[in-house]
Amino acid sequence: MSVARGSTVRSVTIAVDGHDVTVPEGSTILAACREAGIPTPTLCFLETLTPVNTCRVCVVELEGSRALVPACSRRAEAGMVVSTDSERVRHSRKMVLEFLGSSVDLSLADEEIRQWMHEYRADPARYGSRAETVAQPPKVQDELYIRDYEKCILCYKCVQACGVEAQNTFAIAVAGRGFDARISTEFDVTLPDSACVYCGNCIGVCPTGALVFKTEFDMRREGTWDESRQSVTRTICSYCGVGCNLDLHVQDNRIVKVTSPLDHDVTSGHLCIKGRFGWRHVQAGLDEPEAEEG
Numbered sequence: 001m002s003v004a005r006g007s008t009v010r011s012v013t014i015a016v017d018g019h020d021v022t023v024p025e026g027s028t029i030l031a032a033c034r035e036a037g038i039p040t041p042t043l044c045f046l047e048t049l050t051p052v053n054t055c056r057v058c059v060v061e062l063e064g065s066r067a068l069v070p071a072c073s074r075r076a077e078a079g080m081v082v083s084t085d086s087e088r089v090r091h092s093r094k095m096v097l098e099f100l101g102s103s104v105d106l107s108l109a110d111e112e113i114r115q116w117m118h119e120y121r122a123d124p125a126r127y128g129s130r131a132e133t134v135a136q137p138p139k140v141q142d143e144l145y146i147r148d149y150e151k152c153i154l155c156y157k158c159v160q161a162c163g164v165e166a167q168n169t170f171a172i173a174v175a176g177r178g179f180d181a182r183i184s185t186e187f188d189v190t191l192p193d194s195a196c197v198y199c200g201n202c203i204g205v206c207p208t209g210a211l212v213f214k215t216e217f218d219m220r221r222e223g224t225w226d227e228s229r230q231s232v233t234r235t236i237c238s239y240c241g242v243g244c245n246l247d248l249h250v251q252d253n254r255i256v257k258v259t260s261p262l263d264h265d266v267t268s269g270h271l272c273i274k275g276r277f278g279w280r281h282v283q284a285g286l287d288e289p290e291a292e293e294g
């Protein structure tokens with residue numbers, strides 16, 4: 001361990017794939033990998049949430065450790081020797097991706113996840129058809145967002161965002177065990193009947209498209225959703241004085257969804273119902289036929 005001159009922040013140096021990497025004390029192995037420019041797959045990890053270690057796709061080999069360790073949560077300790085690209089690591093990551101891909105629909109997953117599937121030559125088809133317990137129709141229960149749990153990898157991010165990490169509403173949790181484990185409202189009531197306050201923070205952290213805006217859901221069904229035709233404009237929410245940053249996703253001159261940047265120091269990407277969904281008035285009238293003159 002060392003202390004940089006003129007600084008009170010201690011640092012630690014570990015070896016990652018044969019290179020010494022120095023990071024502030026308390027950093028994770030994942031942070032060291034990123035510092036060294038070594039890409040590391042993650043699914044359940046998000047910078048703004050506490051690591052929960054549910055997916056294990058980020059595992060690395062640590063000298064002296066019998067088991068592979070999750071890079072996203074294991075703190076870097078001086079002298080650690082880490083391998084991120086050994087046969088054992090690649091095999092483990094490939095298996096995790098294959099199991100996920102064989103059990104849920106990853107067709108709308110973040111582009112990064114699909115790239116990792118390709119990188120590790122994951123072949124979910126090896127495990128046969130999708131588990132029947134996962135098969136279910138999307139839950140379309142209101143005009144704001146839908147839940148399509150056929151795409152859910154049980155990463156827990158939405159539960160964290162709804163709970164102590166952001167919203168403190170606790171409208172959703174993990175119910176059931178084993179193959180029956182699923183994200184659910186209390187007593188599986190519909191979303192409008194639940195404690196949900198429609199902040200949409202769960203949508204903001206979902207990596208697989210299991211939670212999406214109703215606009216996106218409808219446009220995908222119609223075949224009109226086209227991200228290549230969308231632009232993103234940063235603005236500030238005008239509903240109150242907090243100053244949340246909004247990213248307006250616009251297609252064909254219409255707002256199609258609203259997100260918020262993770263690195264905003266006030267909100268960390270979280271919003272309330274007004275910022276997330278209160279934009280329809282902006283385009284009210286655009287869908288109505290123009291009144292004839294005279």
Ligand code: SF4
Nearest residue numbers: 162196197199200202
């Ligand atoms: S919209 Fe907000 S309150 Fe509702 S389930 Fe998602 S995070 Fe919880």
Ligand code: SF4
Nearest residue numbers: 152153155156158206
């Ligand atoms: S709905 Fe999305 S955020 Fe929630 S556990 Fe499933 S994949 Fe993760």
Ligand code: FES
Nearest residue numbers: 043055056058072
């Ligand atoms: S990203 Fe590390 S355990 Fe999921």
